[in-house]
Every structure is written in C-alpha cells, then in structure tokens.
Amino acid sequence: MKLPEALLRSLEGLPGYDHDAFVQVHESGAQVTSIRLNPAKSQAPGVLFQDLRSKISDLRSEILDPASRIPWSRYGYYLPERPSFTFDPLFHAGAYYVQEASSMFVEQALAQHADLSARLRVLDLCAAPGGKSTHLQSLLAPGSLLVSNEVIKARAGILSENLTKWGAGNSIVTSNDPAHFAKLEGFFDVIVVDAPCSGSGLFRRDPDAIAEWSPANVQLCQGRQQRILADVWPALKEGGLLVYSTCSYSAEEDEVILDWLTTTFQVVPLQLQCPDAGIVEVRSPEGAWGYRFYPDKIRGEGFFLAAFRKLDVAAAPRYKPKGADLLSAKETAPLEKWMDTEGLKFVRHGSRVLALPEDRVSDFSILQSALYIQQAGTAVGEPIRDKLVPDHALAMSPRVGGAVPRVELSYPDAIRFLQRQDFHIDTERGWQLVTFAGAPLGWINALPNRINNYYPREWRIRAQGPSGGTQT
Numbered sequence: 030m031k032l033p034e035a036l037l038r039s040l041e042g043l044p045g046y047d048h049d050a051f052v053q054v055h056e057s058g059a060q061v062t063s064i065r066l067n068p069a070k071s072q073a074p075g076v077l078f079q080d081l082r083s084k085i086s087d088l089r090s091e092i093l094d095p096a097s098r099i100p101w102s103r104y105g106y107y108l109p110e111r112p113s114f115t116f117d118p119l120f121h122a123g124a125y126y127v128q129e130a131s132s133m134f135v136e137q138a139l140a141q142h143a144d145l146s147a148r149l150r151v152l153d154l155c156a157a158p159g160g161k162s163t164h165l166q167s168l169l170a171p172g173s174l175l176v177s178n179e180v181i182k183a184r185a186g187i188l189s190e191n192l193t194k195w196g197a198g199n200s201i202v203t204s205n206d207p208a209h210f211a212k213l214e215g216f217f218d219v220i221v222v223d224a225p226c227s228g229s230g231l232f233r234r235d236p237d238a239i240a241e242w243s244p245a246n247v248q249l250c251q252g253r254q255q256r257i258l259a260d261v262w263p264a265l266k267e268g269g270l271l272v273y274s275t276c277s278y279s280a281e282e283d284e285v286i287l288d289w290l291t292t293t294f295q296v297v298p299l300q301l302q303c304p305d306a307g308i309v310e311v312r313s314p315e316g317a318w319g320y321r322f323y324p325d326k327i328r329g330e331g332f333f334l335a336a337f338r339k340l341d342v343a344a345a346p347r348y349k350p351k352g353a354d355l356l357s358a359k360e361t362a363p364l365e366k367w368m369d370t371e372g373l374k375f376v377r378h379g380s381r382v383l384a385l386p387e388d389r390v391s392d393f394s395i396l397q398s399a400l401y402i403q404q405a406g407t408a409v410g411e412p413i414r415d416k417l418v419p420d421h422a423l424a425m426s427p428r429v430g431g432a433v434p435r436v437e438l439s440y441p442d443a444i445r446f447l448q449r450q451d452f453h454i455d456t457e458r459g460w461q462l463v464t465f466a467g468a469p470l471g472w473i474n475a476l477p478n479r480i481n482n483y484y485p486r487e488w489r490i491r492a493q494g495p496s497g498g499t500q501t
C-alpha cells in the first residue's frame with residue numbers, strides 16, 4: 030500500500046502523528062473487525078452469542094472475552110476475524126451492526142455532554158448508511174426523537190433499511206439538503222455532523238480509495254464541511270450539543286474546522302474524558318478540543334471528533350405544523366393483536382399506517398412541513414378492509430405483539446427465507462413471524478398449499494452460501 034506523499038508530508042508535526050508507525054500499520058494489511066450490539070434485541074451479549082455459537086461456527090467464543098470489548102462503547106466488541114455476516118440470520122434481524130470501532134467514540138460525546146435520561150430531539154445530519162444513527166438510537170431514552178438525514182437519495186434507502194432492521198420506532202428518516210433544516214430554528218437538542226470528507230482514515234481498510242485522495246479534494250471537502258455546518262447551525266437550540274466528526278487525518282478538515290466554528294459562532298468547546306490512552310487529545314489554536322484516532326495507537330481506523338455547546342440564541346421558529354391524519358380509537362383497536370400499542374399513536378401515510386410515539390406526533394407534523402420524510406416511526410402495515418397486511422418494519426420492531434404466531438426456523442430454512450426462496454415447514458395457516466434463535470426475521474403467510482415469503486425483495490440475500498445457501 031502506497032500512501033500519498035503529500036498526505037504524509039501534511040501530517041508531519043500533527044499531535045500524535047508518528048510517521049514510521051503510521052506507514053507500518055498501513056503496510057501490515059492488518060484488519061480490525063468490530064460490531065455493536067442492539068440492546069433492544071439482545072438483552073445481554075451472552076444471550077445473543079450463546080445462541081450464535083451453538084448455531085454458527087463463524088463467531089468464536091472469544092467474543093465474550095473482556096479484551097474483546099471496545100473501551101469507548103457500551104455495546105461495541107472486536108471480533109477475532111471477519112465472519113460471513115451475510116450468512117448470519119441475526120445480522121439481518123438487526124441484532125448487531127457491523128461498525129468500525131473508532132467511530133463508536135461518538136457515544137462518549139453524548140454520554141459526557143448530553144442528558145441521556147431526558148427525552149431529546151437529535152439530528153444525525155449526514156447519516157447513511159446508519160452506523161451513527163443506529164448507535165445514537167441505542168443511547169437515547171424512550172420518548173426521544175432521532176431524525177436521520179441523508180441528502181443523497183440513492184443512499185437514503187440503505188439508511189432506512191438499517192434503521193428498520195434496528196427496530197428504531199422513534200426515528201424519522203429524511204432526505205434533505207442541510208439548508209432545508211434552517212427553518213427548524215432551535216428544534217434540536219443534539220446535532221451530529223459526521224461530515225463527508227477526504228476519507229484518509231479508511232485507507233487501511235479500503236486501499237482503492239487512495240487513488241481518489243488529493244490536496245485539492247481536501248480543500249473541496251473543507252469548504253463543504255463549513256457550508257454544511259453553517260446551514261444546519263440555526264436548527265440547534267441554545268445550550269444544545271454539536272458533535273462534529275470526520276474520517277480524515279487532515280488538519281484542514283479537523284482542527285481548522287474547529288477554529289472556524291469557534292470564531293464564526295458562539296460556542297463553548299467541550300473536553301472529553303478518554304477511556305483509552307491511545308486516543309490523542311488535541312487543542313486547536315483557538316482552544317477547541319479534538320480527538321484523533323490513529324490505527325497505530327488504537328484498535329480501529331482513522332477518525333476525528335469534537336464537541337461544542339451552542340451559546341447563540343436561536344431565532345424564533347418559522348415552522349407551521351401540517352396536521353397528521355390520525356387513526357380513530359375504533360380503527361386502532363384491531364392493531365392491538367399485532368403490537369404493543371401503549372403510548373403510540375397511529376397515522377395514515379399513503380396506503381400505510383405508521384406507529385409513532387404519542388408525544389412525537391406533533392414533531393412529525395412539524396418535520397413534515399419542512400422536510401421530505403422518507404420513513405417515520407414503525408410502518409405497521411396496510412389495512413385492507415378489516416384485515417392488516419403487516420409491514421416488514423413491524424416484524425423488526427421490539428413492539429411486535431407477543432401473541433402474534435411465531436415459527437422458529439432451522440438455519441438452512443432461515444437462509445432460504447432471507448434469500449426469498451420457497452421452503453416448506455409444517456405450520457398453522459395465516460400470518461406468522463418467522464424467527465431464528467428467537468429473533469424475528471420477517472413474515473410468512475401460510476396458505477393451504479404453499480407458504481408465501483414476505484421478506485422484502487430488495488433486501489434479500491443474493492449470494493449463494495458457501496454450500497449453495499445451506500451453510501450450517
């Protein structure tokens with residue numbers, strides 16, 4: 030692997046940069062694999078991985094070793110090697126997310142500087158594919174709202190998919206330009222900007238990206254980062270928390286941005302306690318704190334993060350809520366056999382019914398007036414006369430009803446289900462939730478002579494397993 034000379038030269042003298050160790054760790058080709066568990070779906074890692082271990086040989090018992098925990102995340106674990114996630118049904122069930130370890134440091138900014146026991150409104154502005162969003166969702170108190178935004182429409186789909194699998198019923202996915210958030214003055218308690226960047230932090234994992242790096246692109250990214258921050262700034266409330274991060278080593282996208290923020294807006298830079306001595310704390314010339322991750326110093330890839338408290342007084346809100354089309358109590362009653370409806374309100378959105386936390390319906394109305402909403406709450410399904418065609422999101426929700434009929438699948442049948450193939454099992458007729466190791470995978474409708482597979486076509490496993498889809 031040949032790192033760009035101009036990059037190496039530009040890093041000389043930066044805090045924590047050690048040229049030889051940095052080059053060596055890139056040349057070694059060593060890879061780090063890590064996952065983050067979904068606390069809504071796996072109460073304890075032991076439960077999840079005991080099940081996994083008995084069913085799949087890929088994930089080894091070392092997972093429960095304390096040394097496999099990521100020091101800066103409650104739910105993060107290193108894996109001894111990279112298993113075939115595609116052929117693990119629990120991956121598709123949203124029991125865990127495969128995520129680069131360093132980026133889980135976002136948890137420390139929230140744990141140390143936001144009140145996670147309060148019901149917060151949080152915006153993840155640059156959210157696809159959803160690593161930070163699924164993480165934030167696990168950290169927030171019930172009743173909080175997470176808005177996950179991705180401006181590039183083609184990438185918003187994978188974001189929705191990952192949040193649906195995560196069972197995130199308090200999240201709204203939008204696909205808007207950062208400037209569209211300006212109308213929502215003072216709306217959010219926390220804004221996370223995981224900015225598009227020149228990406229040098231991921232070179233070890235993705236050497237092909239090296240060819241796209243150039244000093245000119247670093248400059249271009251810097252301009253874009255400033256624009257994004259300036260555009261979204263009004264939407265943060267006074268006293269709110271801004272978290273800024275990149276996967277670039279370049280000071281132009283890191284410390285220089287912190288100084289620009291510090292001199293452009295009224296902010297208090299926030300210091301973080303670091304749970305690992307390998308994380309490098311930096312202080313920018315204007316006094317902002319930043320945290321650098323180098324792969325030769327910690328087990329993870331290159332990453333940079335900083336946090337600020339906003340002091341500017343937010344202007345008066347300019348939004349006008351659009352009324353939501355709520356279901357009546359009579360229309361809601363039949364849904365009780367499908368899900369735990371406590372504390373939820375049901376809204377018609379096109380042909381589907383969405384479940385939203387009741388205190389968040391007015392937020393939904395406000396957001397609808399300002400933004401393009403791609404997905405909101407939990408899609409329950411499509412009511413057809415007095416029946417419901419359940420949505421896949423309902424199967425993925427931790428609120429799916431305990432009395433809904435369930436059928437546990439063998440490993441080969443679980444893979445066939447996820448490939449959207451036909452399979453045969455003896456079961457009662459009607460809608461059934463199919464599970465693997467107890468975790469719901471989706472819906473089947475058992476008819477007298479066949480089983481209809483309702484796994485979403487666009488999410489199906491396309492690859493054949495190492496033994497024709499029947500890996501055991």
Ligand SMILES: C[S@@+](CC[C@H](N)C(=O)[O-])C[C@H]1O[C@@H](n2cnc3c(N)ncnc32)[C@H](O)[C@@H]1O
Binds near residue numbers: 155158160162181207
């Ligand atoms: C570093 S990635 C985000 C990764 C994501 N936060 C995660 O943890 O999975 C940056 C994202 O910003 C989006 N993006 C690109 N240009 C943008 C712009 N001008 N404004 C806002 N977001 C942009 C990219 O499409 C990309 O999804």
